[in-house]
Amino acid sequence: MGRAFDIDPDDYVREKPGHQFLVRTEAYTDEEVFDLEMRRIFERTWIYVGHETELPSAGSFKTAQVGRQPVILIRDKQGQLQAFFNRCVHRGAALLREAEGSVQELRCPYHGWIFDLSGKTRLVSERNDPGGYGPNFEEPEGLVPVPRLASYRGLVFVSMDPDIVPLETYLGAMKAIIDAKLDLSPHGRIVIASKPYVCRYPGNWKLQTENIVDAYHFMHTHGGFVKLQAKYGDSTGDFGVHKGRSTREMREQRFRGSTWSCRYGHGFAQVPPADPSYFLEGEFGGFYRGLLDKHGEEGFERITSKATSTVFPSMGMIHQQIRVWRPISAHETEVLIYPYELEGAPDVFNAGMLRSQERFYGPSGFGMTDDVEIFARVTQGLRADRVQWLVFDRGMDTDEITEDGDYRGLPSSEAPQRALWREWRRLMKPAAHGA
Ligand code: FES
Ligand SMILES: [Fe+2]
Structure with a gap:
C-alpha cells in the first residue's frame, strides 16, 4: 500500500501579510484534497444541521451529511433534540432516508430492530426464536449519538469532534x-x-x-x-x-x-x-x-x-x-x-x-x-x-x-x-x- 495522500496547506494558501494572498488551483479541483477536507474540516468543525422550528414536535426529524457521516437530528418525547449517526447498530442500514419528516419510533428496514426517539433499543426482532440471541448476548444500548450537539438562538449545530470549543466560542x-x-x-x-x-x-x-x-x-x-x-x-x-x-x-x-x-x-x-x-x-x-x-x-x-x-x-x-x-x-x-x-x-x-x-x-x-x-x-x-x-x-x-x-x-x-x-x-x- 502506498502512503496516504496528504498535503502541506502552506503550499496551497500563500499569505504575505499586508500585500499578497494566493490560493492554489488544486484546492478547488483535486478529489483527494476534497476527501481530506471532509475529514479535517467538516468532521472537525461545528456544522449547522437545522433550525429548531423545523422540528416542531416529538418525532420530527431531519437528516444531514456531516463530512462523510450521515446524521439524524430528531426531537424526543421530552422535547429535547438528539443527534445520532444514521446507522442501525445491528448491521449498518441507514434508518431514515428522507430529508425530513416525522416518526413515532425508528424502525430499521433491514431486520426490524426498533429504537425509541431517544435512540434506546426498544426491540430486537425475533430475539428469542430458535437460532436467535442467547442469554449472553450483549444487546447494543441504542443508536450512537453524534459527539456534540448545541444550539444558538434556535440554530442547531453538531460536531464530530468531542473536544471542539463551545459553539458560542466558535461563532x-x-x-x-x-x-x-x-x-x-x-x-x-x-x-x-x-x-x-x-x-x-x-x-x-x-x-x-x-x-x-x-x-x-x-x-x-x-x-x-x-x-x-x-x-x-x-x-x-x-x-x-x-x-x-x-x-x-x-x-x-x-x-x-x-x-x-x-x-x-x-x-x-x-x-x-x-x-x-x-x-x-x-x-x-x-x-x-x-x-x-x-x-x-x-x-x-x-x-x-x-x-x-x-x-x-x-x-x-x-x-x-x-x-x-x-x-x-x-x-x-x-x-x-x-x-x-x-x-x-x-x-x-x-x-x-x-x-x-x-x-x-x-x-x-x-x-x-x-x-x-x-x-x-x-x-x-x-x-x-x-x-x-x-x-x-x-x-x-x-x-x-x-x-x-x-x-x-x-x-x-x-x-x-x-x-x-x-x-x-x-x-x-x-x-x-x-x-
Ligand atoms: S441492520 Fe438494522 S435490524 Fe439489521
Ligand atoms: Fe451574487
Whole structure:
C-alpha cells in the first residue's frame, strides 16, 4: 500500500501579510484534497444541521451529511433534540432516508430492530426464536449519538469532534450578526415555515462560501439586476434590501460598510442603513418604531444594517434566509435556501420578504442564477490548471486587526474570503489532529 495522500496547506494558501494572498488551483479541483477536507474540516468543525422550528414536535426529524457521516437530528418525547449517526447498530442500514419528516419510533428496514426517539433499543426482532440471541448476548444500548450537539438562538449545530470549543466560542463575532438578524423579529425569534429551495451547481463548495460574502462581485455579476433596480427603484418591494434609484447611488450605498475575516473562518460584510428614518416613514413604520423603542437608536441601526455572512464552513445568513451548502464532490455542490419568517412581524412584511427572495434567489430569480452561472464559469476556467494561483489580495493593505484577532476590512475588501482560506490552511495541517 502506498502512503496516504496528504498535503502541506502552506503550499496551497500563500499569505504575505499586508500585500499578497494566493490560493492554489488544486484546492478547488483535486478529489483527494476534497476527501481530506471532509475529514479535517467538516468532521472537525461545528456544522449547522437545522433550525429548531423545523422540528416542531416529538418525532420530527431531519437528516444531514456531516463530512462523510450521515446524521439524524430528531426531537424526543421530552422535547429535547438528539443527534445520532444514521446507522442501525445491528448491521449498518441507514434508518431514515428522507430529508425530513416525522416518526413515532425508528424502525430499521433491514431486520426490524426498533429504537425509541431517544435512540434506546426498544426491540430486537425475533430475539428469542430458535437460532436467535442467547442469554449472553450483549444487546447494543441504542443508536450512537453524534459527539456534540448545541444550539444558538434556535440554530442547531453538531460536531464530530468531542473536544471542539463551545459553539458560542466558535461563532465568535458571528454571534452579533445572528443576533442582529434575529432581533429584527419583535420576539427575537425566527420561524422556518417552508421547505428549502434546493439547487446544485457544477463547482466546488468553497465557491459558495466565498460568494455569499462577496461585496465586490455584486455590481458586475448581477449587472442586469442592478440596471433594473436603477430603472424601477424600490418598486419591486424589497423594503430597502436591494434599494437604489441609480447605479451610482447603489454603488455608494454598498460601499459604506465593512467586511470581516473572523477567527474560525467566518466572514461577513455589513452595510449600515443610509438613513434609518427610511424605515420609520415607510409602509411598515409601526413595526420599525416598535423595534426602535425596544432596542434604542444604536440597536436599531444594528438590526436594520444589511449583513451577508458565512459561518465556516457551509452555512450562511443573507437577506431573510439561512443558506446551507453540502459538498458532493470537488466539482459538485448542493445549495439549500431556507427563507425564514420573523415571529411577530406583520404577515404582509414576511410575505413581501419571501416574494423579494423569490425574485432574487428563486429558480427564476435574478441573483442566484447569475451566481450559479459564475460558479460554472470558474469551474470551467480552473480546468486550466497550468495557471497555478487565484488572487485574493484585494484590500489587504487596509485591513485592520481587532483586539479579538479578527480582521476588519473596507467594504469591498476580500477579507471575508481570506477568512475561509486562513481557517482552511489551519485545519488542513496534518499536525493539527490525527485525521
Ligand atoms: S441492520 Fe438494522 S435490524 Fe439489521
Ligand atoms: Fe451574487
